[in-house]
Amino acid sequence: ERQKAPFKDLFDFLQRTRAGEKEARHLIKVGALNALLPNEPKLLLMNEIYFKNKKRATLSAFLSADVELPSYNRFQKISNELELLDFAVTDHPLTLYEDQIAQIKPVSSLELEQHKNRRVTFVGWLVTMRRVETKNKTMMKFITLEDREGLVEAVLFDKAYKKYGHLFKGYGPYVVKGRVQSRLPGEANLIVDEVQVLQLEKEKLETESLALAERAENRRNFLFFGIDSSALFCVIMLYLHETKNNLSRNSQNFAEIFFIFFN
Incomplete structure (x- = not known):
């Protein structure tokens, strides 16, 4: 599939390969998709949003666009590799x-x-x-x-x-x-x-991403579950208002998301 054209982003990869949520999550955690975005926590969030929102790429891209998370530190990378591959690639496990x-x-x-x-x-x-x-x-x-x-x-x-x-x-x-x-x-x-x-020592596996994730938990739950039409409309309008200087650039995305959600 990649020989046809390079994958543009995670959503393009998921749509073209038809990878499942768990399969994609494992690929992300071991760094196999870092060429798409060298930030595993952000990719994991994008993956979760994509599957929670019925594989709607445009909507998922919109909902995850403003989320910033630090990349895994080397200890987290080694731990993920040991968990999923049974060996470490980043460094020796004694690290x-x-x-x-x-x-x-x-x-x-x-x-x-x-x-x-x-x-x-x-x-x-x-x-x-x-x-x-x-x-x-x-x-x-x-x-x-x-x-x-x-x-x-x-x-x-x-x-x-x-x-x-x-x-x-x-x-x-x-x-x-x-x-x-x-x-x-x-x-x-x-x-x-x-x-x-x-x-x-579990402290080695912690980065700012965990603290940010905790602070964003309510926001994530809102994005993943129970979004009704009026709520999403308000979110979109607020987003466009905050980026009014780039309104022309965002108008097409707004139209696509509005059409997907309300149809």
């Missing part, structure tokens, strides 16, 4: 926890071998894990963790497994403490004796 990690001061995967036979702290994103039953009928768990520099292989033997094995239910990240074991040059792993799951 979400960089302040907490800085306070912990862990060793990196590149430094691990230098700490042979020492107890260290490492913070990593879970890549794989495998549970194994030993000959003695005890359980152990092998895990692979990733930081920005590389991978670390770690193992939880029976005692640590019983105490911390249940914590590995997602990607983490995990703060693991234990002794570094290195038998061959260039190879090191971690014998884990303590595990902690880092919790995301």
Whole structure:
């Protein structure tokens, strides 16, 4: 469809591709439609208005025209990518926890071998894990963790497994403490004796867009639900009055919206 002509805006994309509301919302949240408008919150609002108003592009464009929202910060972008793609494109997922990690001061995967036979702290994103039953009928768990520099292989033997094995239910990240074991040059792993799951600080995901959205909630509800003919007429007239210097430019839009709504 795009080969026929470039998409003009979000509404043109929705009309020509016939994408559903949920499908479009997911594309917007991962930044796939930023070429149309590099502002995900504004695109999400436009998408919602479009489908709440029975896919009327002209009316939707009018209702969303004066709404200004800040773009997502990098933490929000990473969070959306992890939620919908299961991996991050904008940056490494540990970026979400960089302040907490800085306070912990862990060793990196590149430094691990230098700490042979020492107890260290490492913070990593879970890549794989495998549970194994030993000959003695005890359980152990092998895990692979990733930081920005590389991978670390770690193992939880029976005692640590019983105490911390249940914590590995997602990607983490995990703060693991234990002794570094290195038998061959260039190879090191971690014998884990303590595990902690880092919790995301939600403040990182907040921008001015959330505050603006809260202040605009009543206005949005008015735009999405229960608009009657007289109310919409008043909104249109008020809009034209506020932009009277550009009345000739807006007159065509006014006529189109008036025709769509009242027919």
